[in-house]
Amino acid sequence: MTTIVPSEFHTDSLKYTITPLAMDVRDSPAFDADFSQLFQGQHFSLISTKYFNNRGSQDQTLNAHPIQTALFKLMDAEDIKKETFPVENVPSSLMSLALQIYMTNFKNMWADKTMINKLLDKLQVTLLRLHLAPKRGLQRRQNILNYISRKSEEKRPSKNYGHYILSAEKKKLARYKEKVREAEAGSCLLLKRIRAVKMAETRIRSLEEKFAQKQDASSSSREKSVESTTTTKKETTPCDGLSRGRISQLKSGAKHLIFSKDLVTEKDVNDEFPDATRKEVSVCLLIINTLNKFVPVRSKYHILSYQLLFCIFVNDVLHYAEYSKFTRKLCPAMSSAHVNALNIDAPSLFQIMKSKTDGNQGQVEGMSTELTIYGYNEEPLSSVETARRNKDAVFNSLFDMGKVRLTCESSGLKFGQRMSVLPKLKVVRILGVKKTNAPPVKPQKMSYLKRILRDPNVLREGQKPLEDLKAETAKLEKEVRSLGQEREKALKCQKEQDTINKIKALRKE
Numbered sequence: 178m179t180t181i182v183p184s185e186f187h188t189d190s191l192k193y194t195i196t197p198l199a200m201d202v203r204d205s206p207a208f209d210a211d212f213s214q215l216f217q218g219q220h221f222s223l224i225s226t227k228y229f230n231n232r233g234s235q236d237q238t239l240n241a242h243p244i245q246t247a248l249f250k251l252m253d254a255e256d257i258k259k260e261t262f263p264v265e266n267v268p269s270s271l272m273s274l275a276l277q278i279y280m281t282n283f284k285n286m287w288a289d290k291t292m293i294n295k296l297l298d299k300l301q302v303t304l305l306r307l308h309l310a311p312k313r314g315l316q317r318r319q320n321i322l323n324y325i326s327r328k329s330e331e332k333r334p335s336k337n338y339g340h341y342i343l344s345a346e347k348k349k350l351a352r353y354k355e356k357v358r359e360a361e362a363g364s365c366l367l368l369k370r371i372r373a374v375k376m377a378e379t380r381i382r383s384l385e386e387k388f389a390q391k392q393d394a395s396s397s398s399r400e401k402s403v404e405s406t407t408t409t410k411k412e413t414t415p416c417d418g419l420s421r422g423r424i425s426q427l428k429s430g431a432k433h434l435i436f437s438k439d440l441v442t443e444k445d446v447n448d449e450f451p452d453a454t455r456k457e458v459s460v461c462l463l464i465i466n467t468l469n470k471f472v473p474v475r476s477k478y479h480i481l482s483y484q485l486l487f488c489i490f491v492n493d494v495l496h497y498a499e500y501s502k503f504t505r506k507l508c509p510a511m512s513s514a515h516v517n518a519l520n521i522d523a524p525s526l527f528q529i530m531k532s533k534t535d536g537n538q539g540q541v542e543g544m545s546t547e548l549t550i551y552g553y554n555e556e557p558l559s560s561v562e563t564a565r566r567n568k569d570a571v572f573n574s575l576f577d578m579g580k581v582r583l584t585c586e587s588s589g590l591k592f593g594q595r596m597s598v599l600p601k602l603k604v605v606r607i608l609g610v611k612k613t614n615a616p617p618v619k620p621q622k623m624s625y626l627k628r629i630l631r632d633p634n635v636l637r638e639g640q641k642p643l644e645d646l647k648a649e650t651a652k653l654e655k656e657v658r659s660l661g662q663e664r665e666k667a668l669k670c671q672k673e674q675d676t677i678n679k680i681k682a683l684r685k686e
Contacts (some may be wrong), residue, residue: 181467182498183307186314194493195486196471203571211244215482220245225276228259230269270606273350273510282509292505293484296491297472299503301428301464307498308460309419309427318499339388346384350377419457427453431461435472441465518606519598523571527564530574550574568594585609 179187200209214220223245227234239246252258264272286292307314312659353374360367395552419427430449434441444467453461471490473483485507492504530548550558552570564571569578572594585592590609629635638646 181304181494182465183311185311186307186318186498188497188499194497195471195489197490198486208244209477211242212482213477213480214242215245215248216283216485217481221280221283225272229264229272230263268606270597270599270602277602279509279511282511286509287481287484290479290484290488292507293478293488296488297432297468297507299500300468300491300494301431302424303495303498303500303503304464305419305424305431305460306429307465309424309457321499339384339391343381343384343388346377346381350374350381353377376452426450427457427461431465434461434465435468451630465629476498486536493503517600519597521596521605522594523564523568524561526571526575527558527561548574572596581607 220242222243223234223238226232227237227249239249270303275287355368356366357370357374360370427450434445434449436447441462443458443462446461447453450457450461471487473487477483488507489506492507495501496505527550530550550564550571551574552558552563552567553573558564558567558570572578572581576596578592581592584607588609590611593608593610595608597604597608
């Protein structure tokens, strides 16, 4: 990058960029066959399998794609491995959905050649400006530094707060005058209110003078800033160098030469620009021959992997020359979102197919608004309860139950009468169940304390505050004492009654 960017614009940032492809490698059919598959559906699937799948990618698959395998080895050397992306307990269906969404966004982002064309134009214009209009570039850099170092001016409030303050004071003055008219003549209250009116008038006059001075100061400072901006514009406008129109002409001609020949000579540039100066010819020759190493040929200009190679180089050069505003993002940004899945069981599927549309919306001529579901005995299912008793028949109205059973049996499962339909996926998620013989659970012997502590009532009582527990304890103790006294009275009465009965019995004898 130091060779293509002028020396006065060199920075301390990274001075190295991506290496161009050699001519013999670029023309190799074996290399092109695998390199063209980069960042396509097969490549994204292989990345997802290697870094986010539990099983990982198979050696047979990796051996079939040597360039992609070499990229994986480079990532391993940079310590980018499967453990770098800790994804746990995420269903495979959601991972497939995320992969499909990312592939769609990536494909839409690179649907045409807009990205590479814009970056090529921006890079040519930037390099031509730096070489042929260096004072303009240096002035731009100085303006950026001045803008960063300049302290932000104190922000003036957008609202006229002085107007609000004066209006409030005038309302107070009107109230004071009204109270003066209501006061009795010769009273102390009248003198007090007259004094308040005079103080309010004095305060209003001082506020008006203060706000007028501030307004004059702000207007004068605004005039000074306008004068300073006009003087700086007059100072900075005259910059030596080529005009923008001439740079645009050189850019168009250089772009034509880039796609016309692999190696451009000085004669080719002179033929393209007969009126060009020697400096213009040397600059165009340097830019064209440097970009020729990275720009894809016309036959491969539409291939994404070759476009990315050039776009990475352009972004690095623009960053190095401090023209980062012209760079472009090469990958789409992903954001978290909610996945609204459609869970299907026999009752819900029956209700969907038997539901009626509002009016004639969505109704095809000659067809009913609801679908009839038949059981295996060729009788129509009339209610949700009937559909719940004939689950296989309901699913069989839309799905091939033979293939569903084979799919479940391949994993040693049975169909669990439930499916999940996820958006943007061409397959459904089938619930499979498996019966296992679990050993009987023997009841464990627990102590009395453990059994008490498992009682929810005891736990609920233990969560109460200490004051409430003390109050309840005192109340219960009081009830116990009263019950004890009643018990003693009852026993005493019973004892007296027993004694009387014994005396009566002895008298009868």
